[in-house]
Amino acid sequence: xxxxxxxxxxxGARFLRxxxxxxxxxxxxxxxxxxxxxxxxxxxxxxxxxxxxYTLGGGISAERGWGRExxxxxxxxxxxxxxxxxxxxxxxxxxxxxxxxxxxxxDAGYPLSDVVRALCERWQPGVRLLPMTDDRxxxxxxxxxDDGQRAVHFQEWWLRLRAAVPAQAIVPLRAETAKPAPGVxxxxxxxxxxxxxxxxxxxxxxxxxxxxxxxxxxxxxAAPVVGVSPIIGGAAVRGMADACLTAIGVETSAQAVGVxxxxxGRAAVPSAAADAAAPAGLLDGWLVDTVDAxxxxxxxxxxxxxxxxxxxxxxxxxxxxxxxxxxx
Ligand code: FO1
Numbered sequence: 357x358x359x360x361x362x363x364x365x366x367x368g369a370r371f372l373r374x375x376x377x378x379x380x381x382x383x384x385x386x387x388x389x390x391x392x393x394x395x396x397x398x399x400x401x402x403x404x405x406x407x408x409x410y411t412l413g414g415g416i417s418a419e420r421g422w423g424r425e426x427x428x429x430x431x432x433x434x435x436x437x438x439x440x441x442x443x444x445x446x447x448x449x450x451x452x453x454x455x456x457x458x459x460x461x462x463d464a465g466y467p468l469s470d471v472v473r474a475l476c477e478r479w480q481p482g483v484r485l486l487p488m489t490d491d492r493x494x495x496x497x498x499x500x501x502d503d504g505q506r507a508v509h510f511q512e513w514w515l516r517l518r519a520a521v522p523a524q525a526i527v528p529l530r531a532e533t534a535k536p537a538p539g540v541x542x543x544x545x546x547x548x549x550x551x552x553x554x555x556x557x558x559x560x561x562x563x564x565x566x567x568x569x570x571x572x573x574x575x576x577x578a579a580p581v582v583g584v585s586p587i588i589g590g591a592a593v594r595g596m597a598d599a600c601l602t603a604i605g606v607e608t609s610a611q612a613v614g615v616x617x618x619x620x621g622r623a624a625v626p627s628a629a630a631d632a633a634a635p636a637g638l639l640d641g642w643l644v645d646t647v648d649a650x651x652x653x654x655x656x657x658x659x660x661x662x663x664x665x666x667x668x669x670x671x672x673x674x675x676x677x678x679x680x681x682x683x684x
Contacts, residue, residue, distance in 0.1 A: 357382045357684065360547035360579075362488075362570075364389045364560020365404040366421040367586060367594060367665075369411035371553035374671030376412065376482050378679070384483040385543040387570075389555070390468065391488075391495035391528045391563035394511045396445060397435070399455035400462055403511075404560065405472055405487060406454060413479025421594075424450040444516035469537045486543065488564045491534040495559050497603075498525040510559060519599035526558060526603050531566040536573075544573040549682045552583035552638070554593065554663065557613050558600035565638075574638045575620065580682035582641035583617055584674060585610035588663055589647040610644040611651035617642070619655020641681035643674065657681055 359382045363372060368386075375384055389404040403422065410416035410424060417423050427448035436443055447455075454475060461471045467490040476485055495510035499521045507527070513519055544550055555561050565571045574581055587610050592598045598608040606616045618637020639656040649660035659681045665671040 358543075358546060358548045359384045359551065360387065360543045360549075361385070361551040361553055362387045362389075362555075362561050362564045362574075363404070363408055363553050364555030365392065365407040365595075366411075368404070368553040368555035368560065369408045369416070370421075370665050371551075371555075371584065371671060371674070372408065372412060372483065373668060374665065374675040375551070377668055378672045378675040385539070385547070386483045386485050387488055387540050387543065387564055388472075388485055389488060389560045389563050391493050391531070391559060391566075392510055393492075393494060394445070394509055396442070396447065397440075399452070399459045401445075401447075401455050402458065402468075402472075402487070405485065406451070408483075408485055409472075409476055409479050409481050412481035412483060413476070415479060423448045427451065442512070442516070445511055467537075469539075484539070484543075486539050487537050488540060488570065489534040489567050490537045491530065493531045493534050493563070493567070494529050495563055496527050496529050497523045498527065500524060514596070519596040523599065523603035526600060528563045528566045531563065532568065534567045536567050536569050540567075541569055541573045544570070544577050544579075547577060547579040549679065549684045550574060550577055550579050550581045551678060552581070552617065554584045554586035554665075556595060556597045556600055557586060557606075557616060558597070558604055561617075562604075571638070575636065580640045580684060581620065581638055582643065582678045582682045583614065583639050584643045584678060585613055585645065585648065585663060587613055587648075588645040593664065609651075610642075610648035611653065614639065614642040614644070614651060614653035614656065614658065617653075619653050621655025641678065643678055643681065 392403045432447045468487045496507040497513040498507050642653045642656045642658050644651045645663040646660045661677040
């Protein structure tokens with residue numbers, strides 16, 4: 357079975373561990389978000405790609421959910437001793453090696469896809485990990501505070517400001533001219549099932565969908581498309597997805613996020629009229645937690661099942677439910 361998943365960081369990576377455990381023989385392609393990427397100290401850092409690679413490759417810090425296991429922060433301490441920040445972005449010593457290799461390859465002219473492939477040679481994540489694009493797309497956030505209205509990098513808003521300052525706009529810079537990385541559109545079009553894990557629907561899944569061609573590929577794929585709500589009982593399971601949803605005027609609820617993605621509403625009898633009427637959505641199926649049973653997403657089948665990924669077995673059960681509603 358060919359499975360394609362659009363994934364962000366920690367929540368997406370945890371879900372993917374369940375996909376690999378539930379479908380050990382599947383060919384899994386992960387299209388990773390690169391809008392969180394940032395350049396610090398001259399190094400290109402790709403948090404969501406690294407989180408998927410480390411989590412599935414066995415190098416992730418279980419405690420943090422990001423960065424490396426058995427990590428130290430000596431270089432970061434030395435930088436701080438020089439008064440060189442930013443202190444709000446934890447750069448681990450082992451993690452730095454990944455950024456050095458990536459930056460060296462990018463500077464030598466390799467596209468990000470080749471860099472990801474090379475890094476995954478070591479980590480063997482068990483999936484084909486593709487960046488959403490090889491072009492530079494960075495999510496910046498427009499805020500207004502005592503220093504006036506300005507845009508800050510997503511990481512600063514997320515880590516230094518803890519998303520506590522309302523985002524007036526969340527902008528995936530240069531997404532409009534980005535091209536899907538090699539293999540991305542085919543991975544969506546040729547899949548047997550497409551999954552939207554419980555990643556941040558705005559800055560992770562939303563950013564991937566902002567790359568021209570990706571949203572249409574999901575809308576038009578013959579594969580069933582099933583999403584998993586990152587919101588349970590009106591609250592984000594982890595991270596601050598609620599702050600992002602508020603920024604785009606979407607209520608923090610499982611139903612509202614499902615409606616935001618939209619049902620695909622495949623007409624029983626394809627017809628021009630039906631197509632014209634069909635919602636311009638992405639989803640055939642939408643998993644919500646049992647506390648959100650009763651959620652309605654026009655054009656999609658909603659299934660209520662426990663969605664807390666408390667351990668691998670729970671995550672496997674969620675994946676199985678996604679496959680059940682996908683009918684695969
Ligand atoms: N998340 C934090 O909460 N604090 C950090 O200091 C931090 C550093 C960091 C370094 C490398 C990396 O790959 C990820 C890192 N993250 C950190 C997570 C990152 O900010 C988020 O995973 C995403 O960008 C948002 O999903």
